[in-house]
Amino acid sequence: MTTRIRRARADDVDFLVGLFTHEEVEPFLAAVRPRDHDGVRALVDCSEREPDVYGLFVVEVDDEPAGTMEFEVVNRRSSIACVGGLAVHPRFRGRRVGDEAARLFQRHLLLEVGLHRLQLEIYGFNERAIAHAERVGFVREGVKRKAYRRDDEWVDSVMFALLREDLDRGELVS
Secondary structure, eight states, X not given: OOEEEEEOOGGGHHHHHHHHTOTTTGGGSXXXXXXXXXXXXXXXXXXHHOTTTEEEEEEEETTEEEEEEEEEEEEXXXXXXXXXXXXXXXXXXXXXHHHHHHHHHHHIIIIISOOSEEEEEEETTOHHHHHHHHHTTOEEEEEEEEEEEETTEEEEEEEEXXXXXXXXXXXXXX
16 A cells, blocks of 8 residues: 655545545534635645645545645744644545655655644544544644634644654654
């Protein structure tokens, strides 16, 4: 099984809409994430237009679309990007596709793009995503209590970060 990541293209929009609206995926994505064709196409366009600031990526397994992830630079001077949007289609789960893709993404952003810090937030109820973040080397930095409104209730957000020097310390296992 070969996992790779690449920047999303216009011909990925149907796959991405299907993934973002899948009943086993949608509850765990940010409530404000676009899920319709126009909104997703706008994300793809932004990723192509501003590749140093925002990136929507597709995860492929043996050349078949299997998932997605994204980044957005939130502080250029300090080289900080928020990462997230990791979603793996249910038919690819159980094979650690998300772990491999996340490690590829981390190396790309920290070593090739040259960012210093990757940070992410995960809904507190998303235990699977929290375990994933810890498995791939992110360090838990804290909890924002009742930070976001989701399905008419307030939910916590767990904050994580990964620094370039974490790669040097071997905290990312291949």
